[in-house]
Amino acid sequence: DGTQVFNKAAGPAYWLHINGTAHAIMGMPPVVNDGGATNRRLQQVLQAYALSMLDKYLRQRDNHLLDGPSPSYPEVTAILKKNI
Numbered sequence: 001d002g003t004q005v006f007n008k009a010a011g012p013a014y015w016l017h018i019n020g021t022a023h024a025i026m027g028m029p030p031v032v033n034d035g036g037a038t039n040r041r042l043q044q045v046l047q048a049y050a051l052s053m054l055d056k057y058l059r060q061r062d063n064h065l066l067d068g069p070s071p072s073y074p075e076v077t078a079i080l081k082k083n084i
Contacts, residue, residue: 014066015080045073
């Protein structure tokens with residue numbers, strides 16, 4: 001389920017729980033069963049969180065999206081954080 005990768009992270013790590021998704025292996029993106037509009041929304045959610053992480057650690061610009069679930073992205077119901 002990928003928790004071993006998260007637990008072994010030697011630096012900051014984030015684990016998003018996104019309702020309605022499944023993650024077969026860590027090398028594959030999460031997928032949604034309907035294959036249409038929901039997958040496009042999932043891409044938007046993943047892009048927003050990935051850009052937030054890159055901005056936070058590479059540009060030192062924190063939009064606080066990674067602080068916890070956001071009303072803008074209700075699909076994300078939990079965020080696990082590991083700051084080392």
